Amino acid sequence: WLTGAEQGMGGGDYVKGWVPLSARSQWVKPARRGDPFEAVATGADWPGVEWPQYAGPQDGEGDRGAFRIGIGGYCQHDLADPVAGPSGYWCSNRPSRGQCWDRKTNRGTGCTQTHMSPDGLVLPRARNYSARGVGAEVVAWRGGGRWFTQRWRVTGFDRANDTLQFDPSTGGQGGEGMTRASQWCATCIARCLATRATILRAPPSIPSSAPAISASSEFSFLECRVSFLKAREFLF
Numbered sequence: 001w002l003t004g005a006e007q008g009m010g011g012g013d014y015v016k017g018w019v020p021l022s023a024r025s026q027w028v029k030p031a032r033r034g035d036p037f038e039a040v041a042t043g044a045d046w047p048g049v050e051w052p053q054y055a056g057p058q059d060g061e062g063d064r065g066a067f068r069i070g071i072g073g074y075c076q077h078d079l080a081d082p083v084a085g086p087s088g089y090w091c092s093n094r095p096s097r098g099q100c101w102d103r104k105t106n107r108g109t110g111c112t113q114t115h116m117s118p119d120g121l122v123l124p125r126a127r128n129y130s131a132r133g134v135g136a137e138v139v140a141w142r143g144g145g146r147w148f149t150q151r152w153r154v155t156g157f158d159r160a161n162d163t164l165q166f167d168p169s170t171g172g173q174g175g176e177g178m179t180r181a182s183q184w185c186a187t188c189i190a191r192c193l194a195t196r197a198t199i200l201r202a203p204p205s206i207p208s209s210a211p212a213i214s215a216s217s218e219f220s221f222l223e224c225r226v227s228f229l230k231a232r233e234f235l236f
Contacts, residue, residue, distance in 0.1 A: 020183055027122075030106070052065075061096060091114070115172065118178075136153075140184035152170045
């Protein structure tokens with residue numbers, strides 16, 4: 001399923017169950033958003049506390065150097081913590097351990113980066129889908145290092161450039177950001193249940209990230225069947 005060198009460090013490529021890197025999928029870079037408020041604390045703010053001083057490319061790593069948190073910015077829509085608001089370690093435009101996102105080109109290179117994710121996926125064959133892919137969910141590994149998966153809800157299709165458009169409140173499952181993704185798959189059956197709570201499961205050739213869900217679903221068997229067929233459209 002996973003072949004190639006450096007598999008343990010995010011390298012290699014999937015050959016089954018995912019659209020592989022060799023397909024050269026085109027991801028829409030996230031729209032440029034406003035800068036966050038940068039909250040910075042150093043040892044000078046905590047006199048009498050053991051706080052190792054450090055200045056260098058690994059500033060903020062572990063207990064060394066400045067502690068940084070960003071508020072707002074790229075976290076504004078999908079990391080709305082009910083207590084602290086849209087804030088966090090990766091919300092900063094100057095995250096600890098450096099920044100691998102070029103603000104001028106809006107392009108990431110794969111290592112430490114401000115929280116963000118693609119806004120869409122170019123998929124010309126979606127023109128042939130019954131709903132142009134709307135309602136589907138796209139699941140992908142992070143581009144530039146397979147540290148986590150992200151999940152987007154498709155809310156539109158732009159026929160002018162054959163692009164699936166993602167809901168901006170989705171795709172934030174990984175704290176660390178990227179302007180592209182790597183291997184991906186699509187599913188429309190994550191919330192489907194058949195009659196009497198019998199979960200409609202796809203055959204092995206149809207990847208699904210859907211966990212088992214409760215019997216309280218309002219979906220009918222027919223709706224589940226339609227969603228199953230939509231999922232097949234993405235793969236065949």
